[in-house]
Amino acid sequence: MSAAPVRIFVPIDAAALSVGAEAVAQAIASEATTRGLSVEIVRNGSRGMLWLEPLVEVETNEGRIAYGPVAAKDVASLFDAGFASGGAHALRLGKTEELDWMKRQQRLAFERVGVIDPLSIADYRAHGGFKGLEKALALTGGEIVEAVKASGLRGRGGAGFPTGIKWKTVHDAKAEQKYIVCNADEGDSGTFADRMLFEGDPYLVIEGMTIAAIAVGATRGYIYLRSEYPHAHRMLQRAILKAEAAGLIGASILGSEHAFHLEVRLGAGAYICGEETSLLESLEGKRAIVRAKPPLPALQGLFGKPTVVNNVLSFAAVPWILDHGAQAYADYGMGRSRGTLPVQLGGNVRRGGLIELAFGISLREIIEDMGGGTLSGRPIRAVQVGGPLGAYLTAGQLDVQMDYEALAAMRAMLGHGGIVVFDDSVDMARQARFAFEFCAKESCGKCTPCRIGATRGVETMDRIIAGAEVPKNIAVLRDLSKLMTDASLCAMGGLTPMPVLSALNHFPEDFDRPPLPLAAE
Amino acid sequence: MAAYPAWDQDSARMIVAGLAHLEGATLPMLHALQDEFGYVDPQAVPLIAEALNLSRAEVHGAISFYHDFKTAPQPARIVKLCRAEACQALGCETVVKELSAKHGIAVDDHHAGDAIVETVYCLGNCALGPSALVDGELIGRVDAARIAGLCQHGKAHS
Numbered sequence: 216m217s218a219a220p221v222r223i224f225v226p227i228d229a230a231a232l233s234v235g236a237e238a239v240a241q242a243i244a245s246e247a248t249t250r251g252l253s254v255e256i257v258r259n260g261s262r263g264m265l266w267l268e269p270l271v272e273v274e275t276n277e278g279r280i281a282y283g284p285v286a287a288k289d290v291a292s293l294f295d296a297g298f299a300s301g302g303a304h305a306l307r308l309g310k311t312e313e314l315d316w317m318k319r320q321q322r323l324a325f326e327r328v329g330v331i332d333p334l335s336i337a338d339y340r341a342h343g344g345f346k347g348l349e350k351a352l353a354l355t356g357g358e359i360v361e362a363v364k365a366s367g368l369r370g371r372g373g374a375g376f377p378t379g380i381k382w383k384t385v386h387d388a389k390a391e392q393k394y395i396v397c398n399a400d401e402g403d404s405g406t407f408a409d410r411m412l413f414e415g416d417p418y419l420v421i422e423g424m425t426i427a428a429i430a431v432g433a434t435r436g437y438i439y440l441r442s443e444y445p446h447a448h449r450m451l452q453r454a455i456l457k458a459e460a461a462g463l464i465g466a467s468i469l470g471s472e473h474a475f476h477l478e479v480r481l482g483a484g485a486y487i488c489g490e491e492t493s494l495l496e497s498l499e500g501k502r503a504i505v506r507a508k509p510p511l512p513a514l515q516g517l518f519g520k521p522t523v524v525n526n527v528l529s530f531a532a533v534p535w536i537l538d539h540g541a542q543a544y545a546d547y548g549m550g551r552s553r554g555t556l557p558v559q560l561g562g563n564v565r566r567g568g569l570i571e572l573a574f575g576i577s578l579r580e581i582i583e584d585m586g587g588g589t590l591s592g593r594p595i596r597a598v599q600v601g602g603p604l605g606a607y608l609t610a611g612q613l614d615v616q617m618d619y620e621a622l623a624a625m626r627a628m629l630g631h632g633g634i635v636v637f638d639d640s641v642d643m644a645r646q647a648r649f650a651f652e653f654c655a656k657e658s659c660g661k662c663t664p665c666r667i668g669a670t671r672g673v674e675t676m677d678r679i680i681a682g683a684e685v686p687k688n689i690a691v692l693r694d695l696s697k698l699m700t701d702a703s704l705c706a707m708g709g710l711t712p713m714p715v716l717s718a719l720n721h722f723p724e725d726f727d728r729p730p731l732p733l734a735a736e
Numbered sequence: 737m738a739a740y741p742a743w744d745q746d747s748a749r750m751i752v753a754g755l756a757h758l759e760g761a762t763l764p765m766l767h768a769l770q771d772e773f774g775y776v777d778p779q780a781v782p783l784i785a786e787a788l789n790l791s792r793a794e795v796h797g798a799i800s801f802y803h804d805f806k807t808a809p810q811p812a813r814i815v816k817l818c819r820a821e822a823c824q825a826l827g828c829e830t831v832v833k834e835l836s837a838k839h840g841i842a843v844d845d846h847h848a849g850d851a852i853v854e855t856v857y858c859l860g861n862c863a864l865g866p867s868a869l870v871d872g873e874l875i876g877r878v879d880a881a882r883i884a885g886l887c888q889h890g891k892a893h894s
Binding site: 229230232265266268401402406435443444445481482485499500503518560562563599636638641646653 | 762767794816856863864877
């Protein structure tokens with residue numbers, strides 16, 4: 216008799232691959248062959264416990280049992296210990312669903328990531344996929360827009376603009392062609408949620424964009440993906456082909472009268488393309504120079520047509536909202552921040568990864584309870600929230616809640632939900648200098664405050680770091696920061712002063728430097 | 737290891753023609769050319785301009801705007817090292833210093849054999865940094881010795 220093969224899950228997520236998941240998968244396959252065991256290796260997404268990658272799971276009668284971090288050299292001993300039936304081993308972590316990291320979360324967008332085979336449409340459907348789309352097909356565009364408005368969903372790219380209002384503008388616009396554009400130019404350091412979704416559950420974003428297309432009457436869509444994500448690119452291309460072949464998108468969405476043609480487009484290493492108008496210019500094949508607003512992209516977007524531009528995580532929230540109802544989504548969260556936010560914890564942290572939670576949890580709970588403090592074991596000194604344009608907070612400010620308004624009240628921002636932890640070896644004057652340096656490299660060059668200001672900022676920081684006339688140069692720094700904040704065309708120049716001023720205000724001791732000794736000739 | 741054929745204007749023209757039907761085809765064309773030849777030769781400018789009814793200036797402008805597009809042949813091995821904040825918190829600048837001091841590899845401007853280490857900002861591996869991307873594969877928790885080894889490996893196989 217032949218028993219059903221044991222299902223073993225080895226992530227194909229790029230982060231897992233970066234620490235050896237491919238070698239582990241190969242070792243499991245060859246070890247199983249040698250031992251004459253029948254196994255089915257499923258390449259899933261990552262559960263988000265990145266410090267445990269490669270995290271291998273085995274399906275047993277009691278549920279999935281996790282082992283990690285597994286190296287290829289551990290595989291023989293895992294088989295010796297009977298891990299194919301959940302046997303005891305030093306790397307055995309227990310049931311995946313019952314691990315503290317997983318139990319504490321409220322996974323809506325990420326409910327299937329790490330659970331399913333990312334490219335299997337049958338798996339996706341079996342785990343609740345396409346229910347939102349099916350419900351949307353029974354509604355009018357206006358009704359879908361109302362549901363998204365009622366959910367309280369705000370744009371997850373960083374600006375936090377209400378998604379339903381944006382959709383309403385596009386819905387009400389009259390045009391022969393409208394577009395849906397997914398901003399997947401996830402350039403913020405410390406963020407990787409979009410990447411994990413594409414690699415772990417690509418149909419979710421496709422479904423969300425398709426619902427948007429039905430809602431506003433668009434027939435074409437583009438996913439603008441950054442070129443630094445080759446794994447996500449391959450996964451998305453395959454997912455779109457499969458979705459077309461299955462009749463989910465293309466000339467007819469699930470047999471309805473709605474058409475939706477979807478393509479992935481690759482960026483080319485320009486951070487500014489995360490800014491929506493710059494992204495649209497890039498999609499049109501031009502230099503990614505930021506556009507002045509108005510006109511809003513909702514009215515004159517891609518090729519001058521009404522366009523919904525939303526972040527990956529915004530689209531990813533939509534299927535759940537349509538399936539479970541707007542109120543169920545709005546029941547999560549606090550204040551004006553409704554629903555859940557996939558938080559990405561990285562940098563110098565012991566346990567980093569993806570955590571999806573309702574708005575309202577404190578930074579301290581995330582970094583200390585879930586993250587376990589710094590990887591180096593040294594004290595936390597600074598935490599940057601919201602990417603390279605976000606503020607640096609001190610270890611004393613971590614009780615702030617993850618909420619758009621709570622962070623804004625302390626001159627910080629939530630951004631795309633990235634948290635980067637630094638220990639006490641960080642030099643905050645150098646971090647301030649880097650903020651300007653990054654802006655100088657990545658500015659599109661259209662507006663003077665950003666183009667010139669960033670370079671002047673680097674020079675000013677160099678003088679401060681060298682200890683030259685520090686009080687005077689700090690006055691210049693504040694003046695320059697105010698100018699960039701007030702007069703830049705977009706958030707790139709407008710927010711670069713946020714990390715700079717937060718570093719200066721919260722860590723003034725790092726700016727108070729003695730003159731450097733002159734270098735010997 | 738990437739081994740690219742020499743620039744060939746006829747096959748470049750075919751690549752461009754094959755993508756001319758796309759909306760906003762410039763970036764797809766530039767990516768396809770770079771995938772094929774390892775760089776975008778300046779001879780591509782008139783090809784794309786003609787195919788898309790653009791001025792040469794517009795095409796040249798697009799090529800020069802984006803960090804990804806190279807206008808001269810590149811070393812066989814390109815190691816992209818992340819130097820953004822999350823990797824800074826894990827010591828990527830120490831990696832850069834050690835590459836220079838111990839291995840004689842200057843990031844961004846020195847070709848170590850037939851390899852180059854390039855600065856990039858964020859590879860989306862922020863919980864397992866410092867990170868590098870080599871031949872389309874992501875590497876987490878890298879150090880200077882591993883990157884130097886990858887550069888050597890490049891030389892050995894070129």
